[in-house]
Amino acid sequence: AQSVAQPEDQVNVAEGNPLTVKCTYSVSGNPYLFWYVQYPNRGLQFLLKYITGDNLVKGSYGFEAEFNKSQTSFHLKKPSALVSDSALYFCAVSAYSSASKIIFGSGTRLSIRP
């Protein structure tokens, strides 16, 4: 069975500071890992994914995520937060290369204060 956990319901960061949104996973075999972002009244948008290769993955809007196999984590990071980054962020995991097998986390609300 596969699962994903986002331990923080909300993360608050001051604009200009670095941000981290945490994600841990459990899957048999090699994981496929994703981050999606949901802005108010919008559907989810793809940010980045890890399939294989370099543990540091760069995505849209200046976000990046680091795959850590030993800690089974895939934390989302950004060096300098913007107010416009405020949104709901979802981590997702799959043991297969098929979107039908993806499991989404419960989401973390990121709030960036000016």
Place this chain on the structure above:
Amino acid sequence: DADVTQTPRNRITKTGKRIMLECSQTKGHDRMYWYRQDPGLGLRLIYYSFDVKDINKGEISDGYSVSRQAQAKFSLSLESAIPNQTALYFCATSDLLLRDTDTQYFGPGTRLTVL
């Protein structure tokens, strides 16, 4: 994503009523999905379709049915709506190409309230 549209965007209905949510896409993708989003639970897969003749149940299909009328259209029906089906519903698509089968593109969502 404007390439994936959902109608209606908001709907209030009563217990026992039949309701249909519609999804259309202009991305040319073969694969389409229906999810529901509940606060604190993330997204859960209801049904998915890999082509017009291929329909599959997801994690929480009970109480729902789907129809894939064409490559571009995928409808979700609640035959007899109940209050615990109140949620935000999303349609999504993904490409058949091996390098991108796992990336999904979401519609704007339909907020459904069952009284």
